[in-house]
Amino acid sequence: MSDATNGFPLDGGAAVTAAVAGLPAAAAPRTSATHMIANALRDAIVAGTLAPGAPLRQDAIARHFSVSAIPVREALRQLASEGWAKIEVNKGASVAPLCADEAREIYEIRSALESLALGLAMPKHTAQSLREVRALADEAKRERDPSLYVARNEAFHMSLYAPAGRPHLLEMLASLHRRGERYLRLKFGFPEYKGESDADHTQILEAVKRGDVAAAQALVATHLLGTGELIYRFLTERGGQTPPAKKPRSSSSRSRS
Numbered sequence: 001m002s003d004a005t006n007g008f009p010l011d012g013g014a015a016v017t018a019a020v021a022g023l024p025a026a027a028a029p030r031t032s033a034t035h036m037i038a039n040a041l042r043d044a045i046v047a048g049t050l051a052p053g054a055p056l057r058q059d060a061i062a063r064h065f066s067v068s069a070i071p072v073r074e075a076l077r078q079l080a081s082e083g084w085a086k087i088e089v090n091k092g093a094s095v096a097p098l099c100a101d102e103a104r105e106i107y108e109i110r111s112a113l114e115s116l117a118l119g120l121a122m123p124k125h126t127a128q129s130l131r132e133v134r135a136l137a138d139e140a141k142r143e144r145d146p147s148l149y150v151a152r153n154e155a156f157h158m159s160l161y162a163p164a165g166r167p168h169l170l171e172m173l174a175s176l177h178r179r180g181e182r183y184l185r186l187k188f189g190f191p192e193y194k195g196e197s198d199a200d201h202t203q204i205l206e207a208v209k210r211g212d213v214a215a216a217q218a219l220v221a222t223h224l225l226g227t228g229e230l231i232y233r234f235l236t237e238r239g240g241q242t243p244p245a246k247k248p249r250s251s252s253s254r255s256r257s
Contacts, residue, residue: 032071033065033067033071034071034074034075034078035075036065037061037065037067037071037072037075038075038078038079040065041056041061041075041076041079041084041085042079042082042084042178045084045095045182046147046150046181046182046185047147048185050095051095052095052096052097052098053094053095053097054094054095055092055093055094056076056079056085056092056093056094056095057092058072058073058076058092058093061075076093079093080093080096082175082178082179083096083102083179084096098182098183098235099235100231100232100234100235100236101232103180103183103228103231103232103235104228104229104231104232105228106176106179106180106183106228107180107224107225107227107228107229107231108224108225108228109176110173110176110177110180110224111220111221111224111225111228112221113169113172113173113176114157114160114161114173114220114221114224115217115218115220115221116169117160117161117164117166117169117170117173118160118161118164118208118213118216118217118220119213119216119217120161120164120165120166120169121160121161121162121163121164122208122211122213122216124163124164124165125163125208126163129159129162129163130205130208130209132159133156133159133160133205133208134205136152136155136156136159137156137198137201137202137205139152139155139156140152140153140155140156140198140201141198141201146185146187147185149184149187149194150181150184150185153184154174154177156201157173157177158170158173158174158177160204160205160208160220161173183231184227186231186234186235187227193230197223197227200219200223201223203219204216204219204220204223207219
């Protein structure tokens, strides 16, 4: 994240132009200004364009999107409620810092809920749905772009649970995936762990195809708990700057994404 900025990158200059190149145009059809701004800021945070702790200046954001302060204020409140930003009295809004405890907790919750969702979904999977899951796993395995990998990884996991027929559960899982996007990107600091994660995806899918509910649930739980512990160590031991020392791979302590 060495190319991250310490503030919203709209204050002028060539570096600013490069920093905002990935942001959408001010007008986005069929979406409200609030949602458009929130999505743009979220994408910039995930991509590392906006660094943890960077101030989110309401006036600069409003100028960039050619809107009033109202949709910007609402967008910042939305991001704060989702954990992407924090708002402090007399200080304004800023990008929320990366937090080791939060990362681990997200994956602990995902472990419990995704095990439940997988158990509900497995009896309803078909040959066609499993082919689609396999294709998504292959796409995630081939992906090398961090931003695209986040989307591929989520698509694989959510496709496993889609047949469950539990819309509220799936909505909760989608929210947790969004909350964990910044942390999952850290995986690309240590590509050997991504390879283990891809192998885990294959094992989970094979258990689903066999109809072995207990094995599939155990695999997905261990897969997610391992990722949470990996990122927790990454952020606590090395301050998020370099990968943690690799621990021996075992059935109870394996690192995943």
